[in-house]
Amino acid sequence: MRSFKLTLNPVLAAAGALMLAMSGTTMANDCSNQGALDDRYCDENQDMVADAPKDPSQWRDPSTLVFTYTPVEDPAVYQDAFADFQKHLSEATGKRVVYYSVHSNSAQVEAMRSGRLHIAGFSTGPTGYAVNLAGYVPIAVKGYETEFQGYNLIMLVRADSDINTMEDLKGRTVAHTSVSSNSGNLAPRALFPDMGLVPDEDYKVAYSGKHDQSVMGVLSGDYDAAPVASDVYDRMVDAGRVSADDFRIIYRSARFPTSAFGYAHDLHPELAEKVREAFLSYRFPVEMQETFDGADRFFPITYQEDWKVIRDIAHATGTAYTERGLQQLAEREAAAAKK
Structure with missing residues (x-):
């Protein structure tokens, strides 16, 4: 499947924003519960994700479905990895499916919020922004027959480093990935203080932008250490991009869920059900299993239950899945991209 780039005419974008604002006002006047969701969405069944619009005229049934995966590592790798699934999704829905490359978490959220x-x-951390601000409905994560695939926050140092414990990180430069990343930023800020280590106070935080860039930065000596997602690191080792012999892991957290997969809340309910069935009926081919650490299917989850630990971490760090929070995320991602 080829990559697909989308642009918006500024006039149309402004008109779209006005329509969204108007629909949000209408929704607010005709909704008994919104929870933490943006004003344009409703959550009357209280499952913490946006309900489908009550007005059938607002249901979307596009001839072409746009799909993307979180902007970690090399986007081209995952465009190829999901090619077979896109074919399956196309057959299940009767729609053309194209891959849309995104290069930041905030841009991905904005793309769904704008309808593109x-x-x-x-990714695990930004899922909350997508749910609250873009009407995203998570339904699955990569997994196996009996459980979803998880990952750990690991703290990496070079094998020849004099850093042996978390205490040794004091006074050093540590690469966090991006402000919205669970394992790359939020979890460290929530978990490390209980270990006597406060990011930005006990060590200098430098944002690398992505997990693989943190790993490579530790290897090159740009950073003394880096908290990263274990699954990303393991994939880099398996692919031969780095050698495990060059690193030591000085900390490993409890298990978190991996990236969430789902759809926009305003897809026509019949189309949304076809999308759901496409995810749950699909079995990964061998090449895709190798890419995703042995996962062989999409395992069903709910945002309300399976993302609770992630929301708790966000709450502990003062992270708000709000408009202002997304703006701050975009600003920090832009600043990191310039480095």
Whole structure:
């Protein structure tokens, strides 16, 4: 499947924003519960994700479905990895499916909120922004027959480093990935203080932008250490991009869920059900299993239950899945990209 780039005419974008604002006002006047969701969405069944619009005229049934995966590592790798699934999704829905390359978490959220993106895999941390601000409905994560695939926050140092414990990180430069990343920023800020280590106070935080860039930065000596997602690191080792012999892991957290997959809340309910069935009926081919650490299917989850630990971490760090929070995320990602 080829990559697909989308642009918006500024006039149309402004008109779209006005329509969204108006629909949000209408929704607010005709909704008994919104929870933490943006004003344009409703959550009357209280499952913490946006309900489908009550007005059938607001249901979307596009001839082409736009799909993307979280912007970690090399986007081209995952465009190829999901090619077979896109074919399956196309057959299940009767729609053309194209891959939309995104290069930041905030851009991915904005793409779904603006209606340019219909189906996506969001990283663990940014999933909350997508749910609250873009009407994203997570339904699955990569997994196995009996459980979903998880990952750990690991703290990496070079094998020849004099850093042996978390205490040794004091006074050093440590690469966090991006402000919205669970394992790359939020979890360290929530978990490390209980270990006597406060990011930005006990060590200098430098944002690398992505997990693989943190790993490579530790290897090159740009950073003394880096908290990263274990699954990303393991994939880099398996692919031969780095050698495990060059690193030591001085900390490993409890298990977190991996990226969430789902769809925009305003897809026509019949189309949304076809998308759901496409995810749950699909079995990964061998090449895709190798890419995703042995996962062989999409395992069903709910945002309300399976993302609770992630929301708790966000709450502990003062992270708000709000408009202002997303703006701050975009600003920090832009600043990191310039480095």
